[in-house]
Amino acid sequence: FRRFSSFRVVLMPGDGIGPEVANSVVDIFDAAQVPISWVHADLINKSAKPGEDPFNRDTLCQIREHKIGLKGPTGTPIGGGHVSLNVHLRRELDLYANVRPCKTVPGVRTVYENVDLVTIRENTEGEYSGKEHEVIPGVIENLKIVSERACLRIARYAFDYCEKYGRSKVHAFHKASVMKMGDGLFLKKVREIAKLHPKVPYFEKNMDTGCGILVSNPSNFDVMVMPNLYGDIVSDVCAGLIGGLGLTPSANIGEEHAIFEAVHGSAPDIAGKNLANPTALLFSSIMMLKHLNLLEHAEKIEKAIHSVLVEGTVRTGDLGGRSKTTEYTKAIIDKIKG
Numbered sequence: 001f002r003r004f005s006s007f008r009v010v011l012m013p014g015d016g017i018g019p020e021v022a023n024s025v026v027d028i029f030d031a032a033q034v035p036i037s038w039v040h041a042d043l044i045n046k047s048a049k050p051g052e053d054p055f056n057r058d059t060l061c062q063i064r065e066h067k068i069g070l071k072g073p074t075g076t077p078i079g080g081g082h083v084s085l086n087v088h089l090r091r092e093l094d095l096y097a098n099v100r101p102c103k104t105v106p107g108v109r110t111v112y113e114n115v116d117l118v119t120i121r122e123n124t125e126g127e128y129s130g131k132e133h134e135v136i137p138g139v140i141e142n143l144k145i146v147s148e149r150a151c152l153r154i155a156r157y158a159f160d161y162c163e164k165y166g167r168s169k170v171h172a173f174h175k176a177s178v179m180k181m182g183d184g185l186f187l188k189k190v191r192e193i194a195k196l197h198p199k200v201p202y203f204e205k206n207m208d209t210g211c212g213i214l215v216s217n218p219s220n221f222d223v224m225v226m227p228n229l230y231g232d233i234v235s236d237v238c239a240g241l242i243g244g245l246g247l248t249p250s251a252n253i254g255e256e257h258a259i260f261e262a263v264h265g266s267a268p269d270i271a272g273k274n275l276a277n278p279t280a281l282l283f284s285s286i287m288m289l290k291h292l293n294l295l296e297h298a299e300k301i302e303k304a305i306h307s308v309l310v311e312g313t314v315r316t317g318d319l320g321g322r323s324k325t326t327e328y329t330k331a332i333i334d335k336i337k338g
């Protein structure tokens with residue numbers, strides 16, 4: 001990416017608090033003079049009639065062209081309606097690795113200090129394959145798909161990530177004691193890749209035991225690799241350890257494309273009230289800047305956020321403050337402009 005002087009990034013603000021937190025990123029990037037131009041897009045096809053595909057194909061084309069996207073949350077109807085647009089997007093672009101770092105944020109007090117965890121979640125299959133049907137009235141079959149190819153590539157990604165970012169160890173989370181074939185295959189493939197990385201200490205934990213240890217002693221873990229559903233849950237547990245969903249970023253990485261987004265959802269309870277914490281999307285956008293090798297800009301924005309949070313006078317309600325989204329954004333901009 002280094003040869004480009006300006007990047008085009010597809011910005012999908014999403015639903016609920018999405019537009020509010022996306023505006024905050026845009027304003028802060030402007031202030032930090034990040035060499036990015038936004039391609040504004042919508043993941044949902046708003047003109048789709050009931051029964052038609054709500055997924056916006058034009059947006060997909062934009063992402064295919066520009067390769068990088070920053071995405072706000074999209075609401076998904078529960079127990080009916082359309083398939084999750086997130087799941088759709090990840091499948092269409094084969095964004096196979098969902099990376100969710102959770103690191104203690106300076107100025108945010110939590111039960112544990114110095115938490116530094118990375119969940120690497122298989123992002124294309126497992127329990128979220130979307131393959132479920134009614135066998136007979138009252139009985140649903142919900143298929144968990146586990147393929148050798150997906151297990152191998154997520155394991156490779158986890159070990160490569162560990163080496164690239166100088167992390168200390170990899171844990172595989174699984175439930176192979178019960179799902180002997182599905183999680184058994186996952187574990188077998190992770191072990192194969194572990195053998196190719198003899199310098200990376202490798203451990204395994206049953207999902208339930210692992211979660212117990214995670215909340216009682218998070219320093220036991222560093223990089224954790226796991227199937228789709230477990231990764232979804234464990235990363236929210238990790239978010240709780242560092243101060244909540246308002247702070248946790250993520251990246252969806254494929255061979256050719258990458259989409260960055262906050263871990264949180266559209267937060268309908270606070271949407272439109274200027275109350276949302278934009279830090280999670282900001283941290284996601286910092287991951288994006290690092291991915292694009294815009295390291296100085298990443299550092300400048302990160303320092304400004306940390307400095308506002310350490311001062312502690314301007315912070316959003318989820319972190320115990322009373323500030324509006326726009327006030328917090330302005331405080332960060334003031335720091336950037338010095």
Ligand code: NAD
Nearest residue numbers: 073074075076245246263264265266267269270276277318
């Ligand atoms: P949620 O993450 O939207 O909200 C959970 C709680 O955390 C709420 O109390 C909310 O106010 C709070 N919260 C979340 N983000 C916050 C922020 N940035 N600042 C301050 N408080 C914040 O989870 P939910 O209520 O279970 O889901 C709502 C919708 O979002 C659902 O339709 C769900 O499917 C969708 N969702 C989308 C994504 C995504 O697009 N990646 C992820 C998760 C959930």
